[in-house]
Amino acid sequence: MAATQHAQQLKNDSQTYLTTALFQLLATKELQQITVTELVKRAGVSRMAFYRNYQTLDDLLLAYFEPQMTRLFDLIMRPVPTNVKMDQLATYFDQFSAMLTLATKRHYEYLIQQLFNENMARYYQNQVTQLHLSAQQAQYWTTFMSNGVYGIWRTWLLNRDSATLTEIHDLLALFQNATAQALGSATSSDNGFGPFTKKDHSNE
Structure with missing residues (x-):
């Protein structure tokens, strides 16, 4: 149970970091100009973390x-x-x-x-x-x-x-x-x- 809760917390944290980073980038750039590589770098997570949550x-x-x-x-x-x-x-x-x-x-x-x-x-x-x-x-x-x-x-x-x-x-x-x-x-x-x-x- 603890392992499951920990995995869910990591998932939630990744989503939060990615969302925050995306809106930071959107403050100065068009959505179409932002890449996944740029986003995960700003968010401090891996590409795998992104693709586990979104396509x-x-x-x-x-x-x-x-x-x-x-x-x-x-x-x-x-x-x-x-x-x-x-x-x-x-x-x-x-x-x-x-x-x-x-x-x-x-x-x-x-x-x-x-x-x-x-x-x-x-x-x-x-x-x-x-x-x-x-x-x-x-x-x-x-x-x-x-x-x-x-x-x-x-x-x-x-x-x-x-x-x-x-x-x-x-x-x-x-x-x-x-x-x-x-x-x-x-x-x-x-x-x-x-x-x-x-x-x-x-x-x-």
Whole structure:
């Protein structure tokens, strides 16, 4: 048991060192300019340690961002009062904004959007039955909403204009409910649908 725990600790330490080193390199270089050799040298680990954990640098970044994106959607989906949810989301976005800015600057944002789309699909998989859509409609509606929602969050996080988080939240609810109605669902804008809804039902 002790040997297993020690091996797991070494694995965790290697992942931490590699992740830290990669973000240090990304402070001055594009992701595509960084090599595994350069990374392991900065991290102070062997190439074998890298390949025991990842196949590519993309895999390392996906492993880093995946729990954060899951956390975002867990916050969105959690049945809590709207004011509590908005406070939690505000804290999350304050932390995530800098990460998205760096990802955009260093051209690995596609990894973040990939995880975002996967989580949108995960969420809507549990919700599309309410819309009474065909399999094809559900697939394309999820894709449409995922790209649209990501684009709105992205624009707001990178620009940080005068719009508040609540205004962005309500705008997403408007778009989402309108498209659901356009597809002929029984859902109305009064009761809301999905992760972005204006009305709070948590206390009902």
